[in-house]
Amino acid sequence: MMTLRLFTSNRLEILAEALAEVLRTPLASVLDEETIVVQSRGMERWISMQLAQRHGICANYRFPFPNTFVHDVFRKVIPDLPEGSPFDPKIMTWRIMKILPSCISKPGFESLKIYLGDSQGDLKRLQLFERIADSFDQYLLFRPEMIFRWEDGNEEQWQAVLWRELVKGNEVNHRAALGKAFLEAVEEFPTGINGLPERVSLFGISALPRFHMQVLAAISKFTQVNLFLMNPCREFWGDILSDWEMKRTTPRDGAGEPTVEELHLEKGNSLLASMGTLGRDFFDLANEFTCEEFPTFVDPGEENLLSWLQSDILNLRDRQQRSNGKKIVAAHDTSIQIHSCHSPMREIEVLHDRLLDMFEKDPGLLPRDILVMTPDIETYAPYIQAVFDIPVDDPARIPFSISDRSIRKESEIIDTFVAILDLQGSRFAASQVFTILESRAVQRKFGFLEEDLDLVRRWVRETRIRWGIDGQNRGQLDLPALAENTWKVGLERLLLGYAMPGQDENMFDGVLPYDHIEGGEASVLGKLLEFTEQLFTHVISLGQPRSLDRWSKTLTGLLEGFFMPDEDTEREMQVIQRTLNELGDMQEMAVFDEEIGINVIKWHLGHCLETEGFGFGFITGWSEGVGPS
Secondary structure, eight states: OOOEEEEEESOHHHHHHHHHHHHTSOOSSTTSOEEEEOSOHHHHHHHHHHHHHHHSOOOSEEOOOHHHHHHHHHHHHSTTOOSSOTTSHHHHHHHHHHHHHHHTTSTTOHHHHHHHTTOOSSHHHHHHHHHHHHHHHHHHHHOHHHHHHHHTTOOOSHHHHHHHHHHTTOTTSSHHHHHHHHHHHHTTOSSOOTTOOSEEEEESOOOOOHHHHHHHHHHTTTSEEEEEEEOSOSSOOTTBOOHHHHHHHSOOSOTTOOOHHHHTOBOOSHHHHHHOHHHHHHHHHHHTSOEEEEEOOOOOOSSSHHHHHHHHHHTTOOTTSTTTOOOOOOTTOOSSOOOOOSSHHHHHHHHHHHHHHHHHHOTTOOGGGOOOOOSOHHHHHHHHHHHHOOOTTOTTOOOBOOOSOOHHHHOHHHHHHHHHHHTTTSOOOHHHHHHHHTOHHHHHHHTOOHHHHHHHHHHHHHTTOOSOSSHHHHHHTTSOOOOTTSHHHHHHHHHHHHHSOOTTTOOBTTBOOOOOOOGGGHHHHHHHHHHHHHHHHHHHHTTSOBOHHHHHHHHHHHHHHHOOOOTTTHHHHHHHHHHHHHHHHHHHHTTOOOOBOHHHHHHHHHHHHHHOOOSOOTTOSOOOSBOOO
């Protein structure tokens, strides 16, 4: 009988070599896919490059995420299991939005009723229900036994009542029930499960819940399952505790209470104990399953302060203990540096200076050898651009790329699309409209050239267009319905000036013609009129509530009507289109047919696009530059 095969090392490249060696043994059929489970698309890209370097090619590989892989395994055993799940958090959000109003008056829901107040059908409900759906999703994965208690009717608090309403008719289709059914069904397949991959490898995954480990252990009876895990320590470190954990474990002052020494509590390495809790718990979980272990560790030695730290962690040493003793750091040792800066901008400037110094001292060092990490890349991205994005011919220039940003922050088309939605209910300020017109994809759609924008800016400035579509639009904002300085008046002046001269003093029907439009500029005026007419018409129509399916179709029409992508931005359009298609599918999957307003849709789409990425993280292995992440 097979068991889980566990490959561990303190170096990622050693794990990559071990993976390549395992994969040298071919599968039974050359047409079968090799399955490698990863946690990010950046890791997928890096592994592909590593395997290509070692094997000469990387083809016919599949890189699913853990949840996708587990769901595919379930479909091999449980018949008629749909590809999508009604218990996906996004779908649950809309299902809860439909179900909760019928439960809000029941006993136990008082706190929710007070929180929601009179807000029915607005953004506040959606934000709350999304948090509830995320919590339910975590319960299914980490606390399935609690879910089963709720379904048995053993609890009456509001989450249990709401869950029973949510799961009604689908009790066997959520993740916890599927996992239970799968583990029971596996016992009925003594010889194997049809359709399972012959070999499965998990690479570079930092942690997995018990749910996934149980599934992997179950299929390891029939297929080869290899786990390639980074482990900073070659010793067993499941029992080490941080100072804070020791304080919690040790009883408070009291006569006769045992001490830390009497409890045999171990700190091991203080850095590993305080910062390695997630890894410690995961390896403790892995040790509960029968595994064939293949450890490969390399001691970095003790050449400098950094290697001392790495070696101490690897060998579970703590230099605070007298037996190990402290090391004297050489004056020229810069392997670990701490800089105290007064602002993020100054941090990036210091980083740039230190990198230049490193390149000068080590001619063999390349930009692609350097990774810079930060806990919040969105905060630092503008400063990175400001400091590192200098002219190509400048000798101080360092090639760089910024990874792991949300697609909304990186995409001009997505940012402009959201800006159009933000116009609904706004003042239609000239600056807001120009923000949309400055998008290259919008310019291509309406035929604007770059030099045309300077002309349009001059027209808007000289006709005194400030804000508001027209007087009626201003009145809808509970402001005086004055037509002066609106888009309508300004455009009428431009049209009338093209049709007839006014000499800057002769008015026609109360409108002063704008006389400074020459013959060749008429085509630009036509494009401007077409753009503003479509923009105002589309944005005003967004004020009407719609069902999810109708919103999907309306916004798809808006996307196609305002943007013409090129080769570089086609993928951005596809991301928006996929998000809009998913929005339309929600209506059927969540059985949610209510009509909702644009504010709810804007928040939902914005949230989806914020969490969407282009799929390349910092560990892609191909970027010739510094990759802050």
